[in-house]
Amino acid sequence: MAALLEIRDLHLHMSSYEGSAHVLNGITLTVNRGEIWGLVGESGCGKSLTGLSISRLSPTPPAHYAAGQILLDGLDLLGLSMAQMQKLRGKRIGMIFQDPTTNLNPAFRIGEQLVDVALAAARHDPAILECPASEGRGVRRGAARQLAGQMLDRVGIPNPQARLDSYPHEFSGGMRQRVLIAMALIGKPDLLIADEPTTALDVSVQAQILKLIKANVADFDMGVLLITHNLGVVAQTCSHVAVMYAGNIVESGPVAAVIGQPAHPYTRALLAAIPTRDTKRGMLQGLAGTVPNLIIPPPGCRFATRCVFAMDACTKATPPLQPAAGGKLVACIRLAEIEEMANA
Amino acid sequence: MSYAMDDLTGPRFDKLRRAFFRFRQSKLSLLGGMLVALVLFFAIFGTALAPYPDHIAGGLDTSNRFVAPSWEHPFGTNELGQDVLSLVMAGTTVSVLAGFGVVLIGSVIGTIIGAIAGFAGGWLDEVLMRLTDLTLTIPGLILAMAIAAALGPGFGNMVIAISLSWWPGYARLVRGEVLAAREEVYVTAARAIGASPARILFRHILPNTVSPIIVKMSLDMGFAILTVAGLGFIGIGVRPPTPEWGTLLAISRSYMPEYWWTAMAPGMAMFVAVFGFNLLGDGLRDVLDPKARR
Amino acid sequence: MPDMAKPGAPMLEIVNISKLYPGRRGLFGRSDDVRALHNVSLAVNKGESFGLVGESGSGKTTLTRAILQLEKPSAGMIRFQGKDLSQLSAPELRQLRARLQIVFQDPYASLNPRMTVHDIVTEPMVIHHDSLGLTPRLRTDRAAELLGLVGLGAQHLRRYPHEFSGGQRQRICIARALASGPEVLVLDEPTSALDVSVQAQVLNLLCDLQDRLGLTYFFISHDLAVVRYLCDRLALIHHGEIVEEGDCSQIFDAPKSDYARMLIAAMPEVINFPN
Numbered sequence: 001m002a003a004l005l006e007i008r009d010l011h012l013h014m015s016s017y018e019g020s021a022h023v024l025n026g027i028t029l030t031v032n033r034g035e036i037w038g039l040v041g042e043s044g045c046g047k048s049l050t051g052l053s054i055s056r057l058s059p060t061p062p063a064h065y066a067a068g069q070i071l072l073d074g075l076d077l078l079g080l081s082m083a084q085m086q087k088l089r090g091k092r093i094g095m096i097f098q099d100p101t102t103n104l105n106p107a108f109r110i111g112e113q114l115v116d117v118a119l120a121a122a123r124h125d126p127a128i129l130e131c132p133a134s135e136g137r138g139v140r141r142g143a144a145r146q147l148a149g150q151m152l153d154r155v156g157i158p159n160p161q162a163r164l165d166s167y168p169h170e171f172s173g174g175m176r177q178r179v180l181i182a183m184a185l186i187g188k189p190d191l192l193i194a195d196e197p198t199t200a201l202d203v204s205v206q207a208q209i210l211k212l213i214k215a216n217v218a219d220f221d222m223g224v225l226l227i228t229h230n231l232g233v234v235a236q237t238c239s240h241v242a243v244m245y246a247g248n249i250v251e252s253g254p255v256a257a258v259i260g261q262p263a264h265p266y267t268r269a270l271l272a273a274i275p276t277r278d279t280k281r282g283m284l285q286g287l288a289g290t291v292p293n294l295i296i297p298p299p300g301c302r303f304a305t306r307c308v309f310a311m312d313a314c315t316k317a318t319p320p321l322q323p324a325a326g327g328k329l330v331a332c333i334r335l336a337e338i339e340e341m342a343n344a
Numbered sequence: 345m346s347y348a349m350d351d352l353t354g355p356r357f358d359k360l361r362r363a364f365f366r367f368r369q370s371k372l373s374l375l376g377g378m379l380v381a382l383v384l385f386f387a388i389f390g391t392a393l394a395p396y397p398d399h400i401a402g403g404l405d406t407s408n409r410f411v412a413p414s415w416e417h418p419f420g421t422n423e424l425g426q427d428v429l430s431l432v433m434a435g436t437t438v439s440v441l442a443g444f445g446v447v448l449i450g451s452v453i454g455t456i457i458g459a460i461a462g463f464a465g466g467w468l469d470e471v472l473m474r475l476t477d478l479t480l481t482i483p484g485l486i487l488a489m490a491i492a493a494a495l496g497p498g499f500g501n502m503v504i505a506i507s508l509s510w511w512p513g514y515a516r517l518v519r520g521e522v523l524a525a526r527e528e529v530y531v532t533a534a535r536a537i538g539a540s541p542a543r544i545l546f547r548h549i550l551p552n553t554v555s556p557i558i559v560k561m562s563l564d565m566g567f568a569i570l571t572v573a574g575l576g577f578i579g580i581g582v583r584p585p586t587p588e589w590g591t592l593l594a595i596s597r598s599y600m601p602e603y604w605w606t607a608m609a610p611g612m613a614m615f616v617a618v619f620g621f622n623l624l625g626d627g628l629r630d631v632l633d634p635k636a637r638r
Numbered sequence: 639m640p641d642m643a644k645p646g647a648p649m650l651e652i653v654n655i656s657k658l659y660p661g662r663r664g665l666f667g668r669s670d671d672v673r674a675l676h677n678v679s680l681a682v683n684k685g686e687s688f689g690l691v692g693e694s695g696s697g698k699t700t701l702t703r704a705i706l707q708l709e710k711p712s713a714g715m716i717r718f719q720g721k722d723l724s725q726l727s728a729p730e731l732r733q734l735r736a737r738l739q740i741v742f743q744d745p746y747a748s749l750n751p752r753m754t755v756h757d758i759v760t761e762p763m764v765i766h767h768d769s770l771g772l773t774p775r776l777r778t779d780r781a782a783e784l785l786g787l788v789g790l791g792a793q794h795l796r797r798y799p800h801e802f803s804g805g806q807r808q809r810i811c812i813a814r815a816l817a818s819g820p821e822v823l824v825l826d827e828p829t830s831a832l833d834v835s836v837q838a839q840v841l842n843l844l845c846d847l848q849d850r851l852g853l854t855y856f857f858i859s860h861d862l863a864v865v866r867y868l869c870d871r872l873a874l875i876h877h878g879e880i881v882e883e884g885d886c887s888q889i890f891d892a893p894k895s896d897y898a899r900m901l902i903a904a905m906p907e908v909i910n911f912p913n
Contacts, residue, residue, distance in 0.1 A: 538736065
């Protein structure tokens with residue numbers, strides 16, 4: 001079966017008054033239906049931009065796609081016009097953003113907002129409403145409202161039909177995020193992109209929201225791209241993970257393989273920086289140095305300036321993603337030696 | 345040590361250079377800057393460079409009354425035979441200086457009142473703001489006229505009169521900025537260190553409110569010059585022979601439209617000055633916009 | 639140097655603190671009173687790291703403000719080295735602030751953008767001149783020393799905050815907090831706004847400073863993993879009340895309250911997958 005989402009060697013430049021920054025340096029990623037991919041990295045690595053690029057929400061004057069393709073079920077998204085992209089958004093690509101407070105219109109009841117999204121999606125696929133397109137507006141609205149109530153129930157909001165008439169401010173943060181998930185799923189998308197969906201929420205609510213996302217994947221036969229800086233979230237929720245650094249994917253593959261046996265020096269460093277039950281006081285490993293300047297990126301591997309295993313050869317060319325043990329792809333030319341040194 | 349020394353991030357773009365770069369991006373701002381530079385040049389050197397300095401002092405040349413624009417008199421002569429160009433050049437000093445005076449005094453008074461109101465809060469805030477509101481209920485020009493008439497003619501009195509109607513705008517602006525700055529984390533941090541209220545106001549809050557004040561001052565310059573001219577037009581303020589754009593326009597009104605050049609030069613000068621300061625103010629506001637900062 | 643407390647003695651005591659925000663009277667009747675804190679009691683001993691864990695709305699921010707005397711509690715008492723804070727005169731309170739300092743959460747907002755790093759770090763020394771008695775020259779030297787202590791350098795003294803990254807700004811905040819020679823540091827989510835690798839550096843710095851300078855930490859956070867790493871004892875606060883308190887290892891191994899169990903279970907752990 002063809003992959004749901006395929007990003008091939010995507011290069012993105014962002015121009016600012018300081019120059020043009022090479023923010024995405026050859027992103028290659030494949031997401032299949034039923035998979036939850038975590039896209040993880042620290043601030044400035046380009047993970048949010050990758051998510052925005054898929055739905056083309058990044059405005060193209062400052063952004064410029066120099067090379068690469070984004071294929072959704074084989075359809076080249078970068079080649080589509082804005083009008084065509086608009087048809088896909090909400091219908092085939094659902095998005096959830098970080099802050100549930102600012103992403104809901106405070107002036108409208110949530111029922112109206114959900115109905116709007118449902119009707120827009122139904123314009124391109126009447127089957128969503130389970131109501132023929134020939135029916136009058138009133139009937140279609142009714143069907144959309146029914147669907148909205150069902151979605152609210154699905155995301156776990158008690159008293160869904162009654163809550164359709166509530167305003168966003170009458171919900172707590174976690175509830176609002178559930179409403180946003182309902183909105184993202186109401187069009188029955190094939191791909192769900194969630195950009196830091198739980199960062200603004202309390203830990204207890206976070207776990208529930210992640211469980212909710214996971215539960216819906218099978219029902220909708222979706223692929224999910226979960227963008228986050230929190231490796232713990234990835235470990236709990238995702239089936240696969242791609243680790244990003246300074247515009248590159250440095251390691252990707254099944255979550256158990258990447259987190260259980262990290263191969264790339266950055267992945268190792270990242271995991272060593274997270275305090276766990278067994279970390280003794282003073283044993284936490286920080287990472288020296290800072291993220292490179294993407295306007296004048298360093299030659300070759302962008303992590304070389306901070307990598308303890310760096311050699312001269314590392315600065316010659318950007319290391320390609322090579323297959324490694326456990327079904328992973330790792331972008332490091334010293335992979336085998338590092339493995340030996342780590343096991344020694 | 346498991347933590348390490350970091351290098352500084354990014355290319356070291358000086359904040360000022362970046363701001364100037366943004367300023368240069370806008371053609372209109374540059375135009376404004378150039379016009380203001382031109383006006384300021386004449387404000388400083390106008391009197392010295394005027395081709396007919398004796399006319400500025402009040403000298404007459406009745407044989408050359410109402411000469412049309414020509415090589416000797418690029419903007420013609422007026423009813424007293426004085427060179428209009430010289431008068432306008434010299435008038436730049438008076439008008440611009442008066443404008444500066446008004447904006448400076450108005451902003452100082454307004455900043456003090458607004459800062460106290462915003463920082464102290466409570467009944468002091470209420471009293472000061474009601475005083476501000478009262479001053480705002482009286483139309484600015486009328487208030488200035490009343491005070492100027494009471495104080496008598498003269499440059500200084502005119503500036504004071506207009507300033508007293510000018511400060512409320514600054515008071516409101518500064519009060520709003522101070523109220524916002526009071527909630528900033530670095531102010532809470534200063535309180536936690538043990539800083540006294542005076543220190544917090546002068547060292548932490550006020551320096552961070554300077555940008556909007558400067559923008560407002562620049563935008564106000566144009567209107568201040570217009571107000572000064574307005575008072576001169578009505579006959580309050582400076583009196584001839586001191587050249588001032590407003591008085592020049594007032595006198596030329598009677599000789600329109602035959603001797604149109606007597607009005608054109610002071611009118612154009614005023615236009616250039618006001619337009620230039622407005623553009624500059626807009627440009628400064630874009631550059632100093634706090635959203636673009638950081 | 640002000641009189642130091644004996645090791646193990648309680649440095650900071652929070653005794654039955656309550657804070658009630660009265661309801662607002664609107665057009666449609668009176669809204670309910672908000673009970674931000676209710677009978678909160680804690681004691682932080684000299685030399686230890688005490689963690690306070692709570693989610694948003696739990697009251698930890700209110701408690702922090704009460705400790706710093708930025709707000710008066712409705713009931714209860716806060717004692718610092720045995721002295722009741724509400725009974726102190728203004729000059730005495732100011733002197734006390736030299737010994738009790740705070741590091742805030744947001745490194746981008748807690749530094750005055752118009753002040754140089756030098757002025758930021760020397761400001762506490764200027765304010766507490768009467769107890770420290772440093773000349774301007776000595777102040778600059780000490781500022782350079784403090785920057786070195788937190789992993790920055792003397793060349794950074796003349797720079798402005800916007801020229802630094804988040805992690806570096808937080809170090810500047812720590813240097814500022816140490817400038818007056820405090821014994822207790824209140825750390826209000828100091829690493830929540832930082833990336834994981836930067837957080838690790840700052841946490842290591844805090845451990846190092848505590849060992850070197852004998853500091854006492856009151857560490858407030860919502861991140862259980864960080865608290866587990868850094869703290870000796872901890873307390874959980876929920877809806878303004880202390881739900882559980884005790885030794886860190888004890889609470890994590892055998893939580894007594896449902897809330898603690900729920901929080902620990904919800905922690906997103908990077909579980910070590912078996913080979």
